[in-house]
Amino acid sequence: MILNDIYNFVKELKRKYKTCNPYEIAEMCGINVFYDNLGNVKGLFTIDRRNSFIILNENLSDEMADVVMFHELGHYFLHRKEAALSPFSENSLYNMRSKFEIEANTFAANCLISDEDITENAELGLTTMETAQVLCVPHDIVLIKIKDMNSRGYDLSVPYIPGSDMLA
Numbered sequence: 654m655i656l657n658d659i660y661n662f663v664k665e666l667k668r669k670y671k672t673c674n675p676y677e678i679a680e681m682c683g684i685n686v687f688y689d690n691l692g693n694v695k696g697l698f699t700i701d702r703r704n705s706f707i708i709l710n711e712n713l714s715d716e717m718a719d720v721v722m723f724h725e726l727g728h729y730f731l732h733r734k735e736a737a738l739s740p741f742s743e744n745s746l747y748n749m750r751s752k753f754e755i756e757a758n759t760f761a762a763n764c765l766i767s768d769e770d771i772t773e774n775a776e777l778g779l780t781t782m783e784t785a786q787v788l789c790v791p792h793d794i795v796l797i798k799i800k801d802m803n804s805r806g807y808d809l810s811v812p813y814i815p816g817s818d819m820l821a
Contacts, residue, residue, distance in 0.1 A: 663763040675722040696721040727760030762798040
């Protein structure tokens with residue numbers, strides 16, 4: 654999927670499901686959500702016999718669980734065919750080298766943060782780190798959101814692009 658289309662796809666999803674709660678969206682889509690001690694794996698999305706599953710590491714904070722949940726929903730909505738062949742497992746979020754991970758990260762960032770959240774905080778003079786703290790999201794999600802906004806015509810400063818080893 655083209656990255657610009659992900660922003661519009663998320664807008665349509667929010668309208669269709671009338672919620673921004675990833676657990677409610679998963680329930681409405683019939684996705685089974687489980688928690689388990691996954692060690693250093695944050696979460697995974699897989700399909701088994703036409704049943705979709707998201708498994709979250711039970712040791713994640715509530716905020717990080719939401720990030721991982723939206724990321725895995727991104728795989729559900731954008732990469733279902735690929736997941737039927739091999740599960741998407743997250744040892745490290747924010748991998749910006751894989752097309753699938755870039756798309757899932759962009760999906761999560763657009764679900765968690767509105768364009769207005771970013772522009773309002775920028776107008777207040779907040780740094781990206783301060784914006785992340787205000788919005789209670791990881792800093793890298795803010796950076797991914799800004800990168801996505803810039804691809805849609807905004808001109809916002811991005812101090813760096815998250816690498817593949819973030820949160821490893």
